[in-house]
Amino acid sequence: QLQLQESGSGLVKPSETLSLTCAVSGDSISSGGYSWSWIRQPPGKGLEWIGYIYLSGSTYYNPSLKSRVTISVDRSKNHFSLNLNSVTAADTAVYYCARSLVVTPAVNNWFDPWGQGTLVTVSS
Amino acid sequence: QSVLTQPPSVSGAPGQRVTISCTGSSSDIGAGYDVHWYQQLPGTAPKLLIYGDTNRPSGVPDRFSGSKSGTSASLAITGLQAEDEADYYCQSYDSSLGGHVLFGGGTKLTVI
Numbered sequence: 758q759l760q761l762q763e764s765g766s767g768l769v770k771p772s773e774t775l776s777l778t779c780a781v782s783g784d785s786i787s788s789g790g791y792s793w794s795w796i797r798q799p800p801g802k803g804l805e806w807i808g809y810i811y812l813s814g815s816t817y818y819n820p821s822l823k824s825r826v827t828i829s830v831d832r833s834k835n836h837f838s839l840n841l842n843s844v845t846a847a848d849t850a851v852y853y854c855a856r857s858l859v860v861t862p863a864v865n866n867w868f869d870p871w872g873q874g875t876l877v878t879v880s881s
Numbered sequence: 882q883s884v885l886t887q888p889p890s891v892s893g894a895p896g897q898r899v900t901i902s903c904t905g906s907s908s909d910i911g912a913g914y915d916v917h918w919y920q921q922l923p924g925t926a927p928k929l930l931i932y933g934d935t936n937r938p939s940g941v942p943d944r945f946s947g948s949k950s951g952t953s954a955s956l957a958i959t960g961l962q963a964e965d966e967a968d969y970y971c972q973s974y975d976s977s978l979g980g981h982v983l984f985g986g987g988t989k990l991t992v993i
Binding site: 803804805806809817819820853860864865866867868869870871872873874 | 914915917919925926927928929932933938970972974976978979980981982983984985986987
């Protein structure tokens with residue numbers, strides 16, 4: 758059974774870079790047929806899609822975050838990562854990683870499963 | 882950025898039927914993109930409930946069902962149980978601004 762586990766710094770200073778990793782276990786990230794996503798949820802608020810990456814390296818980002826986001830995959834470590842730069846307090850949220858089965862058309866992807874989430878607080 | 886509109890809250894008594902609406906526009910649900918639903922129990926990660934408008938993943942009770950018409954979708958829960966108390970989110974795709982995944986604002990279901 759596939760499991761995803763987020764890890765990274767829980768406290769980031771304003772203007773710095775938020776970096777998180779999602780470790781994949783129970784399957785190889787290289788097995789193909791999936792995209793790998795990041796989604797966040799500010800405290801007490803709803804879900805916001807950040808972006809996803811395909812094994813080919815193609816990435817798709819939320820237009821509202823695109824200028825600050827980078828998602829990458831490390832096949833050798835069986836994990837994928839999120840970097841979000843120039844953070845502010847508005848980036849404080851629980852960050853989730855998730856997998857999507859690539860369907861046709863790909864825009865109809867859904868997210869399953871999800872990691873348990875990790876809280877990142879932006880504060881000096 | 883456009884959003885999918887959900888009622889902030891709904892409630893129902895055990896055994897009753899409730900529905901949660903998800904209203905979009907011509908660039909998302911109305912354009913024919915699939916709608917998916919997630920259940921988020923307190924303090925936990927979201928869990929897939931319905932995918933592709935009407936499909937239930939293995940293990941999801943048939944008390945949960947999805948439908949879609951025009952620019953809106955709905956999640957119906959029959960035989961309401963106390964453990965159904967959770968937040969529910971719809972998700973689709975928006976073709977505007979180059980295309981992006983879109984979530985609804987979420988609906989808090991209270992079992993009274």
